Every structure is written in C-alpha cells, then in structure tokens.
Amino acid sequence: MIEIDIALARPGFALAATFTAPAAGVTALFGRSGAGKTTIIQAVAGVVRPDRGRIVVGGETYFDAARGIDLAVERRRAGYVFQDARLFPHMSVERNLRYGERRARGADAGIRFEAVVELLGIGHLLGRRPHTLSGGEKQRVAIGRALLSQPRLLLMDEPLAALDAARKAEILPYLERLRDETRLPILYVSHSMGEVLRLSDRVVALKEGRQVAEGPVAEVMSRADILPVIGRFDLGTVLDCTVTRHDEAYALSTLAFAGGELRVPRVEAPLGGAVRARVRARDVALALARPVDVSVSNLLPAVIEAITPGEGPYADVALAAGASRLAASVTRESVERLGLAPGLTVWAMIKSVAVDSRNADFTVPPEPSA
Amino acid sequence: MLTPEEWTAVVLSLKVAFWATFWSLPFALATAVVLARFDFPGKSLFDGIVYLPLVLPKVVVGYLLLITLGARGYLGQYLAEWFNIRLIFTTAGATVAAAVISFPLTVNAIRLALEAVDRGLETAARTLGASRLDVFLTITLPLMLPGILSGALLSIASALGEFGATITFVSNVEGQTRTIPLAIYSATHMPDGDAMAARLTAVSIVLALGALLLAGVADRQIRTLIGRA
Known part of the structure; x- marks a missing residue:
C-alpha cells in the first residue's frame, strides 16, 4: 500500500x-x-x-x-x-x-x-x-x-x-x-x-x-x-457494462448495465466482456413521456434525484436509472418549462452516436483487483 | 629542415604544452564542477579569480608568478628549501606558466559542456538506484567528454602560444624555457634570424592546423560514441 x-x-x-x-x-x-x-x-x-x-x-x-x-x-x-x-x-x-x-x-x-x-x-x-x-x-x-x-x-x-x-x-x-x-x-x-x-x-x-x-x-x-x-463538456457518468450483443449489420453493440441497456457504436470487445461506457451529461436529454418517432435509440426510464442550477443557462440533473446513476445537463429554462422536480419519473434519451469510441468512451477496464 | 636549435624549441614546446594540459586538466574539471553545480558564499570572487589570468596582461601574470613562486618568492623559497623544486629558468617553470595561462580557457570549455548535460538524465539515473558519484561517473562525465576534449585542445593551443608570462617568469633559456614563440622572438633580434623565424612560424601553423583537424576527428568520434551525432 x-x-x-x-x-x-x-x-x-x-x-x-x-x-x-x-x-x-x-x-x-x-x-x-x-x-x-x-x-x-x-x-x-x-x-x-x-x-x-x-x-x-x-x-x-x-x-x-x-x-x-x-x-x-x-x-x-x-x-x-x-x-x-x-x-x-x-x-x-x-x-x-x-x-x-x-x-x-x-x-x-x-x-x-x-x-x-x-x-x-x-x-x-x-x-x-x-x-x-x-x-x-x-x-x-x-x-x-x-x-x-x-x-x-x-x-x-x-x-x-x-x-x-x-x-x-x-x-x-x-x-x-x-x-x-x-x-x-x-x-x-x-x-x-x-x-x-x-x-x-x-x-x-x-x-x-x-x-x-x-x-x-x-x-x-x-x-x-x-x-x-x-470542465462542463466532459461532465458525465461512467457505467460499468457487459457486452451482450454485437449487431454486425448495423455495426452496433448492446451493453447491459445495472440500469438497463445501451445501444452504441460497435465496441471492440468480446461478448460477455466488461467495458466502461462514459455518457456525458450534455448528451442526455429528458422527456416527460416516452418519446415516439425519434431517432434516439436509447430511452431509459429514470427518477430525478436532484436538480442543481449551474452557472449560466445550465442545470445539472442527477438521475437514478435502476441501480445506476446518470447525469443530464439541461437548461434552467427546460427545468421550468417541463416542471422537472426531484421524485419525478422521466425518460432519459441518449443518442447512440454521442457515445463515440473515438473519444475513448469505451474502454476495457482492468481486471477487478483482488 | 630544422636546425638542432629549432628542434629543441619545437620539442620543448610540445613537452610544455602536453604537461601543462596534463596537470591542469583534473583541476580544471574540479573547478568547472564547483562553478557549474555548487553555490557558496564568495562564489563570485572565486569565479573572478579563476578567470583572472584570461583578462590580466600576461606579463602581469608572469610577474605575479615570479614574486610568489620565484627563488625568493613567498612560496618559491619553501619549494626550494623543502622540496628542492626550482622553477626559475626551468622547463617546470615554463610548464607552470603555460598551465596558469590556459587554465581559465579549459575551465570555461568544461563548464559549458557540464551545463549542457541534461540534468533530467541524472535524475533518471538516480531513480534507477545510482548514487550521486555513480551518476557523475557513468552519466555526467561521459556526456561531457566533447567539452573536456575541446578544453584540453584549447589548453594545448594556448600553451603552445604562451609568451608573455613565460618570458617574465622563467626568462628565455635555450633548452629549458625557450619554446617556439620565445625562439621566434629571439630570432627576430638576431642579424640573420629571418630564416629561422620563418621556419618556426611554418611549424607553428602546421601544429595549429594539425591540432584543429585532430580535434574535429576526435569530436566526431566521441559524439557518435555518446549518441549525439
């Protein structure tokens, strides 16, 4: 030590x-x-x-x-x-x-x-x-x-x-x-x-x-x-995930984490392999009802835990999606317009392409140390 | 080609230059290390004294040597009495004069080389388990080699050309202190000395050129050796 x-x-x-x-x-x-x-x-x-x-x-x-x-x-x-x-x-x-x-x-x-x-x-x-x-x-x-x-x-x-x-x-x-x-x-x-x-x-x-x-x-x-x-740009959450499916036709992978599933661009990891997925708060949008007819492929039900007004236009929203935490960065104006408040259940929308391996968002984490 | 008298001067010059450099090099290295790496009260004064022979008139340096190391000098009388060392009119004295004059040049060349050594490499060596002395011997010294070489050559060149301090301190004695410059000086005072002066001048040019070429070759070799090519 x-x-x-x-x-x-x-x-x-x-x-x-x-x-x-x-x-x-x-x-x-x-x-x-x-x-x-x-x-x-x-x-x-x-x-x-x-x-x-x-x-x-x-x-x-x-x-x-x-x-x-x-x-x-x-x-x-x-x-x-x-x-x-x-x-x-x-x-x-x-x-x-x-x-x-x-x-x-x-x-x-x-x-x-x-x-x-x-x-x-x-x-x-x-x-x-x-x-x-x-x-x-x-x-x-x-x-x-x-x-x-x-x-x-x-x-x-x-x-x-x-x-x-x-x-x-x-x-x-x-x-x-x-x-x-x-x-x-x-x-x-x-x-x-x-x-x-x-x-x-x-x-x-x-x-x-x-x-x-x-x-x-x-x-x-x-x-x-x-x-x-x-910095605000990189603020977000890191999810420990397991690779459950590779969809070669669309070059997508499905990752399971404690709060549900994520569809993301193809990950270079074997099925069952552990990866860390990093989701930036700025890439998470919120909706009151389950959105229909949108291109966003990841829609996760989540409960608002806290809302912290940040500097300028921003408000930081802390979410619980199942056993996992997520962070969303929205405008203070949106918080008011949608009437967001702690305890409310919302839909978190995460664009697949926002979680891009080019930004090293996908990483093979170390073996859990004994 | 050369008369026996001229040969004597040439051989004597080389001997004086070699031994002056040989004996002053370790001291120059130590002085350079102290000046480049250590801080202590009075360092500026020490620095000044080291470089003094460079800026003082050579005759003044010769005179100072005479009153300190001469037969009745402050130190000279004890050298004679206790060790039977006599410097006046001797090759040893000429060597001392040449060493003193070239010392600041040698120190400066070595000091510049030492200051150019990347201290990051020394830190790296210490993290690998090397003590300070070990680092100096295995990292610093090898990387300074080009500087030590150029310091030595500068020393030889300046010793070969030394005139003022030598003639003031140990006079102009054939076979003892009459090096090439002193021999040329004598020749110009002889009615038919022009030919001798010309031949010794030619020897001087050949020696200087040879030293420069040798220095270039050696420098390239060393730089390849230490990976700085």
Missing part, C-alpha cells in the same frame, strides 16, 4: 494531497497541467521534498517531516517513467535496460530481463542507440528500464503525452499487460480522461494543487463535483 499525505508551498504554487493507493493496480493522478500531479510523484521519487507530511510505500517510510526521515532517491527503488523517456544517449538500449538492473543487485530480483524484453516487445532493439528509436519505442524501453530496477512501485508521468495518436495506440496494450502481469502499485499521471478510464482502478482528481476527489474510477468520474477538474 502507498500512503501519501503531503503539503508543500512554492512561490505561486501550493499543493496538498492525502490519499492511499492499493498494493497493486493503477491509481491515476488526474487533472490539468499545473494541478500538481507530477509534483506528487516527484515527491514519492524523492526528487522534490515536501514541506510537511509523510510518504510510506509498502511499509517503508520514504519521507516523514516530523521524524526527519528523507530517504535518498537512489534508495527508494521507485521506478520512474518520464514523459520524455530520458534514455541515456551514450548507451545502447540493452545497457540502458541493465543500468538499473545492475544497481538493484541484492534486492529481490523478481523481474527478469528476458521477461521484460518479451512483455514490451523490445528484443529487436537491444543493440540500437536511443537516438535511432521512434518515440513509442523509446517509451517502451524507458518502461523496461524502470521495471528492471526492481522497483517497489512504478511512477508514470504522462508516458503517452509526447506521442501522437498512432503511437499512443501502440503503447496502450503494453501498459495494460504491464498492469495485469506485474503485481506492482502504479501511480499514473494523466490529463486524459480516456487513458484514465482505460488503465486505472482508482483516481485522485486534482485542481491547482488541491485534491478534489479520490476513489474508484467509475465513481469519481461520475461525480458532479469534479466539474472544476474536467
């Missing part, structure tokens, strides 16, 4: 974060740039020193301001994957990979060179120099180098941010394998909703150095109070 409770102040920036991360699985640090995500993992690595608080990883105290403990960077065994890879230019790929491995002698050598090379598919690169590698290859080597240092945890600082969409798609499956095949806690810094939904189990949402929310991904990403972190 990773316990983090730190605070620091620098000119123009203050950070306070308190959370725990499980002993295995991915915990995402999510927020826009300047939120303090990177500062947190730098503090865990020992590169940045908090003003107060403590950091404990797997029972070992890395930092404790009160007790004057500040373990040296090289003794923390925190595998750090930087956004810009930071491979040593004067060494071959193999020597880069061995750099941490050689210095981890004496540590429990649980992660073997051959296994890492196989996991990341970098066997053909071993003799090459870093400057001859593509961005995606560099990042895979950097991940391997961190793994071979026999780390107690992995710190990943937006490892995909510097890559184009094609390279991202190339690396994501490796990150999923990494998550599923190593029993390491991973702190994953990202500003991408899609990456967080796809890779992580838990999320810590940050805004300008302040921790806004923390908890399981589907829960946190469905909360209305993370609006300041993600």
Whole structure:
C-alpha cells in the first residue's frame, strides 16, 4: 500500500494531497497541467521534498517531516517513467535496460530481463542507440528500464503525452499487460480522461494543487463535483457494462448495465466482456413521456434525484436509472418549462452516436483487483 | 629542415604544452564542477579569480608568478628549501606558466559542456538506484567528454602560444624555457634570424592546423560514441 499525505508551498504554487493507493493496480493522478500531479510523484521519487507530511510505500517510510526521515532517491527503488523517456544517449538500449538492473543487485530480483524484453516487445532493439528509436519505442524501453530496477512501485508521468495518436495506440496494450502481469502499485499521471478510464482502478482528481476527489474510477468520474477538474463538456457518468450483443449489420453493440441497456457504436470487445461506457451529461436529454418517432435509440426510464442550477443557462440533473446513476445537463429554462422536480419519473434519451469510441468512451477496464 | 636549435624549441614546446594540459586538466574539471553545480558564499570572487589570468596582461601574470613562486618568492623559497623544486629558468617553470595561462580557457570549455548535460538524465539515473558519484561517473562525465576534449585542445593551443608570462617568469633559456614563440622572438633580434623565424612560424601553423583537424576527428568520434551525432 502507498500512503501519501503531503503539503508543500512554492512561490505561486501550493499543493496538498492525502490519499492511499492499493498494493497493486493503477491509481491515476488526474487533472490539468499545473494541478500538481507530477509534483506528487516527484515527491514519492524523492526528487522534490515536501514541506510537511509523510510518504510510506509498502511499509517503508520514504519521507516523514516530523521524524526527519528523507530517504535518498537512489534508495527508494521507485521506478520512474518520464514523459520524455530520458534514455541515456551514450548507451545502447540493452545497457540502458541493465543500468538499473545492475544497481538493484541484492534486492529481490523478481523481474527478469528476458521477461521484460518479451512483455514490451523490445528484443529487436537491444543493440540500437536511443537516438535511432521512434518515440513509442523509446517509451517502451524507458518502461523496461524502470521495471528492471526492481522497483517497489512504478511512477508514470504522462508516458503517452509526447506521442501522437498512432503511437499512443501502440503503447496502450503494453501498459495494460504491464498492469495485469506485474503485481506492482502504479501511480499514473494523466490529463486524459480516456487513458484514465482505460488503465486505472482508482483516481485522485486534482485542481491547482488541491485534491478534489479520490476513489474508484467509475465513481469519481461520475461525480458532479469534479466539474472544476474536467470542465462542463466532459461532465458525465461512467457505467460499468457487459457486452451482450454485437449487431454486425448495423455495426452496433448492446451493453447491459445495472440500469438497463445501451445501444452504441460497435465496441471492440468480446461478448460477455466488461467495458466502461462514459455518457456525458450534455448528451442526455429528458422527456416527460416516452418519446415516439425519434431517432434516439436509447430511452431509459429514470427518477430525478436532484436538480442543481449551474452557472449560466445550465442545470445539472442527477438521475437514478435502476441501480445506476446518470447525469443530464439541461437548461434552467427546460427545468421550468417541463416542471422537472426531484421524485419525478422521466425518460432519459441518449443518442447512440454521442457515445463515440473515438473519444475513448469505451474502454476495457482492468481486471477487478483482488 | 630544422636546425638542432629549432628542434629543441619545437620539442620543448610540445613537452610544455602536453604537461601543462596534463596537470591542469583534473583541476580544471574540479573547478568547472564547483562553478557549474555548487553555490557558496564568495562564489563570485572565486569565479573572478579563476578567470583572472584570461583578462590580466600576461606579463602581469608572469610577474605575479615570479614574486610568489620565484627563488625568493613567498612560496618559491619553501619549494626550494623543502622540496628542492626550482622553477626559475626551468622547463617546470615554463610548464607552470603555460598551465596558469590556459587554465581559465579549459575551465570555461568544461563548464559549458557540464551545463549542457541534461540534468533530467541524472535524475533518471538516480531513480534507477545510482548514487550521486555513480551518476557523475557513468552519466555526467561521459556526456561531457566533447567539452573536456575541446578544453584540453584549447589548453594545448594556448600553451603552445604562451609568451608573455613565460618570458617574465622563467626568462628565455635555450633548452629549458625557450619554446617556439620565445625562439621566434629571439630570432627576430638576431642579424640573420629571418630564416629561422620563418621556419618556426611554418611549424607553428602546421601544429595549429594539425591540432584543429585532430580535434574535429576526435569530436566526431566521441559524439557518435555518446549518441549525439
């Protein structure tokens, strides 16, 4: 387990974060740039020193301001994957990979060179120099180098941010394998909703150095109070679904969730597979009676739980559809015109095409961690 | 081609340049590291003193060496008394003069190279379990190699050309302190010295060009070696 409770102040920036991360699985640090995500993992690595608080990883105290403990960077065994890879230019790929491995002698050598090379598919690169590698290859080597240092945890600082969409798609499956095949806690810094939904189990949402929310991904990403972190456009709910049908003729899939069914554009997942579907509040419309003759293919009966007038024209409507929560963003004017009020049963309309896989709304979530 | 007297000057020049560089390089490296990486009270003053030989008239540097390291100098008298080291009129003295004059150039070249090393790579190495010294030896130093090489070549070039401090400190003694520039200076004072001055000038040009070409080749090799091609 990773316990983090730190605070620091620098000119123009203050950070306070308190959370725990499980002993295995991915915990995402999510927020826009300047939120303090990177500062947190730098503090865990020992590169940045908090003003107060403590950091404990797997029972070992890395930092404790009160007790004057500040373990040296090289003794923390925190595998750090930087956004810009930071491979040593004067060494071959193999020597880069061995750099941490050689210095981890004496540590429990649980992660073997051959296994890492196989996991990341970098066997053909071993003799090459870093400057001859593509961005995606560099990042895979950097991940391997961190793994071979026999780390107690992995710190990943937006490892995909510097890559184009094609390279991202190339690396994501490796990150999923990494998550599923190593029993390491991973702190994953990202500003991408899609990456967080796809890779992580838990999320810590940050805004300008302040921790806004923390908890399981589907829960946190469905909360209305993370609006300041993600912005109104992305506000919505995350539904844990199972694929029940593929309709090849129309290229649609049917997903079952606790509140009913969703018909959506074809999902690349097997029948019975688990996917996370993200429904933006702005893509949910409400009707008092079951609409007829509309193109919208998802009509779900739902009960209004709460209505919160937002800024400007908006009102946030919280809905219960069966056992699932949904959020709808409508105008305050509509609330008045339809006489929407808590307790009222309405029909929630979700356009299939609004839940578009291009926006990484569909993601294969991790195996539930034991 | 060259007279024995001229050969003596050429060999002496190379010897002085080599040993001056050899002995000053470790100190220049240490000084560059201190200046580039450490902060301490009085750093500006230290910085100034290191670069002083570059801006002072060379004759002044030579004179300062004379009154400190000369036979009756503040330190020189003890060097002679305790270690039997005499610098006046000797090759050792010429080497000291050349080393002192070239020192700031060497420091500067190494310092620039050190400041160009990506500190992110050093951080990465530390997260991989390397101590500070380990990082310096395996990451920083190899990446600085082009700078150290160019510092060394600058040092050799400036030592080969050293005149003012040498002639002031250790005088113009054939076979001991008469390097190529001093020999040319002497030749211009001899009634039939024109030919000798011309030959030594040609040698100077050949040496300088050779050093430059060598530097280019070595630099390319090192850059390929450290992946900065």
